[in-house]
Amino acid sequence: xxxxxxxxxxxxxxxxxxxxxxxxxxxxxxxxxxxxxxxxxxxxxxxxxxxxxxxxxxxxxxxxxxxxxxxxxxxxxxxxxxxxxxxxxxxxxxxxxxxxxxxxxxxxxxxxxxxxxxxxxxxxxxxxxxxxxxxxxxxxxxxxxxxxxxxxxxxxxxxxxxxxxxxxxxxxxxxxxxxxxxxxxxxxxxxxxxxxxxxxxxxxxxxxxxxxxxxxxxxxxxxxxxxxxxxxxxxxxxxxxxxxxxxxxxxxxxxxxxxxxxxxxxxxxxxxxxxxxxxxxxxxxxxxxxxxxxxxxxxxxxxxxxxxxxxxxxxxxxxxxxxxxxxxxxxxxxxxxxxxxxxxxxxxxxxxxxxxxxxxxxxxxxxxxxxxxxxxxxxxxxxxxxxxxxxxxxxxxxxxxxxxxxxxxxxxxxxxxxxxxx
Amino acid sequence: xxxxxxxxxxxxxxxxxxxxxxxxxxxxxxxxxxxxxxxxxxxxxxxxxxxxxxxxxxxxxxxxxxxxxxxxxxxxxxxxxxxxxxxxxxxxxxxxxxxxxxxxxxxxxxxxxxxxxxxxxxxxxxxxxxxxxxxxxxxxxxxxxxxxxxxxxxxxxxxxxxxxxxxxxxxxxxxxxxxxxxxxxxxxxxxxxxxxxxxxxxxxxxxxxxxxxxxxxxxxxxxxxxxxxxxxxxxxxxxxxxxxxxxxxxxxxxxxxxxxxxxxxxxxxxxxxxxxxxxxxxxxxxxxxxxxxxxxxxxxxxxxxxxxxxxxxxxxxxxxxxxxxxxxxxxxxxxxxxxxxxxxxxxxxxxxxxxxxxxxxxxxxxxxxxxxxxxxxxxxxxxxxxxxxxxxxxxxxxxxxxxxxxxxxxxxxxxxxxxxxx
Numbered sequence: 041x042x043x044x045x046x047x048x049x050x051x052x053x054x055x056x057x058x059x060x061x062x063x064x065x066x067x068x069x070x071x072x073x074x075x076x077x078x079x080x081x082x083x084x085x086x087x088x089x090x091x092x093x094x095x096x097x098x099x100x101x102x103x104x105x106x107x108x109x110x111x112x113x114x115x116x117x118x119x120x121x122x123x124x125x126x127x128x129x130x131x132x133x134x135x136x137x138x139x140x141x142x143x144x145x146x147x148x149x150x151x152x153x154x155x156x157x158x159x160x161x162x163x164x165x166x167x168x169x170x171x172x173x174x175x176x177x178x179x180x181x182x183x184x185x186x187x188x189x190x191x192x193x194x195x196x197x198x199x200x201x202x203x204x205x206x207x208x209x210x211x212x213x214x215x216x217x218x219x220x221x222x223x224x225x226x227x228x229x230x231x232x233x234x235x236x237x238x239x240x241x242x243x244x245x246x247x248x249x250x251x252x253x254x255x256x257x258x259x260x261x262x263x264x265x266x267x268x269x270x271x272x273x274x275x276x277x278x279x280x281x282x283x284x285x286x287x288x289x290x291x292x293x294x295x296x297x298x299x300x301x302x303x304x305x306x307x308x309x310x311x312x313x314x315x316x317x318x319x320x321x322x323x324x325x326x327x328x329x330x331x332x333x334x335x336x337x338x339x340x341x342x343x344x345x346x347x348x349x350x351x352x353x354x355x356x357x358x359x360x361x362x363x364x365x366x367x368x369x370x371x372x373x374x375x376x377x378x379x380x381x382x383x384x385x386x387x388x389x390x391x392x393x394x395x396x397x398x399x400x401x402x403x404x405x406x407x408x409x410x411x412x413x414x415x416x417x418x419x420x421x422x423x424x425x426x427x428x429x430x431x432x433x434x435x436x437x438x439x440x441x442x443x444x445x446x447x448x449x450x451x452x453x454x455x456x457x458x459x460x461x462x
Numbered sequence: 463x464x465x466x467x468x469x470x471x472x473x474x475x476x477x478x479x480x481x482x483x484x485x486x487x488x489x490x491x492x493x494x495x496x497x498x499x500x501x502x503x504x505x506x507x508x509x510x511x512x513x514x515x516x517x518x519x520x521x522x523x524x525x526x527x528x529x530x531x532x533x534x535x536x537x538x539x540x541x542x543x544x545x546x547x548x549x550x551x552x553x554x555x556x557x558x559x560x561x562x563x564x565x566x567x568x569x570x571x572x573x574x575x576x577x578x579x580x581x582x583x584x585x586x587x588x589x590x591x592x593x594x595x596x597x598x599x600x601x602x603x604x605x606x607x608x609x610x611x612x613x614x615x616x617x618x619x620x621x622x623x624x625x626x627x628x629x630x631x632x633x634x635x636x637x638x639x640x641x642x643x644x645x646x647x648x649x650x651x652x653x654x655x656x657x658x659x660x661x662x663x664x665x666x667x668x669x670x671x672x673x674x675x676x677x678x679x680x681x682x683x684x685x686x687x688x689x690x691x692x693x694x695x696x697x698x699x700x701x702x703x704x705x706x707x708x709x710x711x712x713x714x715x716x717x718x719x720x721x722x723x724x725x726x727x728x729x730x731x732x733x734x735x736x737x738x739x740x741x742x743x744x745x746x747x748x749x750x751x752x753x754x755x756x757x758x759x760x761x762x763x764x765x766x767x768x769x770x771x772x773x774x775x776x777x778x779x780x781x782x783x784x785x786x787x788x789x790x791x792x793x794x795x796x797x798x799x800x801x802x803x804x805x806x807x808x809x810x811x812x813x814x815x816x817x818x819x820x821x822x823x824x825x826x827x828x829x830x831x832x833x834x835x836x837x838x839x840x841x842x843x844x845x846x847x848x849x850x851x852x853x854x855x856x857x858x859x860x861x862x863x864x865x866x867x868x869x870x871x872x873x874x875x876x877x878x879x880x881x882x883x884x
Binding site: 052053054056058059060062063064065067068069076077078079080081082085088316318320321322323324325327329330331333334336339340341342343344346347349350353354383384385396397398400431432435 | 474476477479480486488490498501504505738740743744745746749751755757767768769772776821853
C-alpha cells in the first residue's frame with residue numbers, strides 16, 4: 041500500500057505553524073509497513089487543492105489529509121474531497137448532536153451560530169470518526185480502490201483520532217501489516233545493545249529486530265509481520281521477552297512514556313519522596329519532574345545551588361570541600377546528594393554538578409564533565425560522565441542520566457526489599 | 463514571484479526527522495513578500511525526484527530544495543538538478559580546497575576518502591554558496607527565467623547559508639521586495655496594542671503595520687515595500703521609532719532574541735545579581751536563565767520550594783503565613799521574593815507560586831492562579847495572574863511573566879538612577 045500525506049492550511053505555507061502531523065503520521069504508517077512516498081502542503085485554495093488531491097489519487101492507494109475542517113468558509117477540505125469522490129454531503133445526525141452538546145458544555149445556554157453546523161456534514165457513505173477533543177469530526181472514504189482519510193489539523197485532535205479509528209481501519213484493510221514495539225534503553229551504548237542481541241539480530245525472521253539511536257536513548261524495534269486477523273502480540277511476545285531478559289534494568293520503557301514520567305510514576309507507586317540539588321542543569325532536572333501532574337506527591341524541593349555560597353548556605357557543604365576538590369567534583373556531587381536528602385528528610389537525594397560549557401572547562405575537567413549523585417538510606421552513589429556537546433545538549437544529557445541513575449537506584453532498592461521485578 | 467519548497471530525504475518520509483527547514487523558509491519568504499504556494503517532501507529516489515522537480519519548475523518561479531547533498535551515493539539532489547537544468551557538473555577548485563581544509567581540521571593527517579570529493583562538484587554556471595558549518599556547499603541556478611536554490615538539509619548549515627547568500631540574491635532579483643521588522647511586546651494584550659497604534663494602522667501605506675499574537679507574546683510587524691536598491695531601513699525607521707515610543711517598556715525586543723536572553727543580558731550589563739524562589743514553575747524559570755552561557759555572572763541560586771516545609775526551611779517563611787493565606791497567595795509570593803533576595807544577598811529576588819493544574823484548584827483560587835513577586839533594595843512588587851490553560855502552558859506563561867516583571871523592574875531602577883532609556 042502506497043500512502044501520501046497532504047497537510048492543508050495557508051498558515052502552514054506562511055510558516056506560522058510548524059507541521060508536526062506529517063512526521064507523526066509518517067512514523068505511524070512506516071511502523072505499520074505502509075510506504076509513504078509523498079508528503080505535501082497546500083493552502084486553502086480550491087483549485088490547488090483539487091490538483092493536489094487528484095494527483096495524490098492517481099499515484100497513491102491511501103491519501104491522508106489533515107487540516108481545513110474548521111467552521112469558516114475557507115475551511116473546504118471535506119467539501120473538496122466530497123466533490124472529487126462524487127459523494128454528496130449530508131447532515132449527520134449523530135455528529136450534529138455531539139457538536140451541539142459540546143457547544144453547550146463550553147457556552148451554556150447560548151445558541152450555536154449556524155456557521156458551526158457545517159462541521160456536522162459528512163460525505164455520503166463515509167465512515168465518521170468522532171472527535172472528543174474538538175468540534176470537527178473526521179471521516180474515512182473507501183471507494184473505487186482508494187482510501188481517503190480526512191482529519192482535523194490540531195495535533196491533539198488528530199492523533200487520538202488516528203490511533204482510535206484510522207489505524208484499526210487501515211489494519212483491517214491490509215493483508216500484510218507490520219506491528220512494532222519499541223524497547224527503550226539507557227545506560228548502554230548502541231553497539232553494546234547490538235552485541236547483546238547479536239544472535240537474535242542475525243537469526244531474525246518474523247519478528248524482525250533492529251537497533252536505533254536517538255538524541256537521548258537507544259531503541260530496539262521489534263516488528264511483527266502478520267496477516268489480517270493474525271495476533272501480532274503473539275508473534276512479538278517471545279522475542280520481546282527475550283530482549284527484556286537480556287537487557288534487564290537498562291530498559292526503562294517499552295512504548296512511548298518519557299523517562300521523567302516513568303521515574304515520577306515509580307516514586308509515587310512506592311510512596312517515596314525526593315529532593316534534588318542541581319548546578320549546571322540549573323533547574324531543568326526538577327522542572328522535568330514537575331511537568332508530571334502529581335509531582336507534589338514525591339517532590340520535596342529542588343535547589344539550584346548555582347554559586348558556591350548557595351551550596352554552603354542551603355546544602356551545608358563546607359567551603360573547604362569545594363576549595364579542595366572544586367565545585368565540579370566527585371566529592372561535592374556526593375555531599376550535594378547526601379545533604380539534599382538529609383536536610384529535607386526525603387527518601388532520595390539526587391545531585392548534579394558539571395561544566396555545561398562553552399566556557400569554564402580546564403584540561404583536567406573539560407567542558408562536558410558532569411558528576412551525578414544519588415543518595416538513599418543505604419548510602420550514596422556517584423557517577424562521572426564526560427559529554428562532548430554544546431551547552432544545551434550537555435545539560436540535557438545530564439538530566440537524562442540523573443533521572444536514569446535514580447531509576448536504577450529505585451530498582452536496586454526493590455530488589456533489596458524482595459519486590460518482584462517486572 | 464511564486465515559490466515552492468521541496469525537502470529531500472527518505473528519513474523525512476519515514477518520520478525519523480521533523481522537518482523544520484520548510485517552516486523557516488516559508489516564514490522567511492513570506493516576510494520578504496515572496497508567495498509560497500507549494501511545499502513537498504520526497505525521498506532519495508531519482509524518478510520521483512525528477513517528477514517533483516519538473517512539476518515545480520512548471521508552476522513556480524523559484525524552487526528551493528534542502529537535503530540530499532551528502533557524500534553517499536543516495537544523495538543525488540544536485541546531480542538531478544544539474545541533469546534537469548542541462549548543466550554539466552564540474553569540479554570547483556575553491557570548494558575542493560575548503561572541503562579538504564575542513565577535513566584536515568577534523569581528521570588531521572588523514573587522507574580524505576574519494577567519496578567526499580563529490581561534494582565539491584557544482585553545476586556549470588551556478589553561483590556557489592560556501593558552507594562554513596558543514597561539508598556540502600549549496601548553489602543557486604538562475605536560468606531560463608527560473609531560480610533554483612539548492613541547500614544542505616541540516617538546519618544549522620542551511621539557515622546561515624540562506625541568510626548570507628540566498629536571501630541577498632533573492633532581494634537582488636526582485637523589483638519589489640518586502641523587508642519586515644518584528645517588535646515584540648509583553649504585558650499588554652493584542653487589542654490594547656492595536657488600540658495604541660490604531661491611527662498608524664488606519665493610515666498605513668508604506669511601511670505597513672499589523673499586530674500578531676503568539677503563544678508567549680504580542681508582535682507588531684512593520685513591513686517596508688521597496689524597489690531594488692532602495693534603502694528599506696530608511697522606510698522602516700520613522701514608523702518603528704513611533705511604535706517604540708508609544709509602546710515604551712512593553713517592548714522587550716525588536717528582532718529574534720528570546721526574553722530569557724534579553725533579561726540575562728540586562729542583568730550582566732548592569733552587574734546585578736539574582737536569586738529565584740519558584741513553586742509551580744518547578745525550576746523552569748531558573749533553567750531558562752541558566753540556558754544563557756554566562757549565567758553564573760548573575761545567578762546566585764534558584765530554590766524550587768515545592769513543599770511548604772521547603773519554603774520554611776530555605777526561605778524562612780513562617781508556617782503561620784502559609785497557613786493563614788495559603789502557599790499560593792500574594793503574601794507568600796511577597797515573602798518568597800523578599801527572603802530569596804535577603805538570604806542570598808542578591809540584588810533581585812524573583813518568586814513564583816501558583817496552581818499549574820490540572821488538579822489543586824479551588825473556587826477561590828482556580829487552576830491557573832499565579833502570584834509573581836520581585837524584590838529589590840526599594841521594596842517588593844507582587845502581581846496576580848489568572849491563566850486558563852493546561853499544566854504545561856500555565857507553567858510557561860508563569861515563567862514568561864516572571865521574566866517580564868523582572869525586566870520591567872530593572873528598567874524602573876534604571877530610571878531611578880537616571881540611566882538614559884534606549
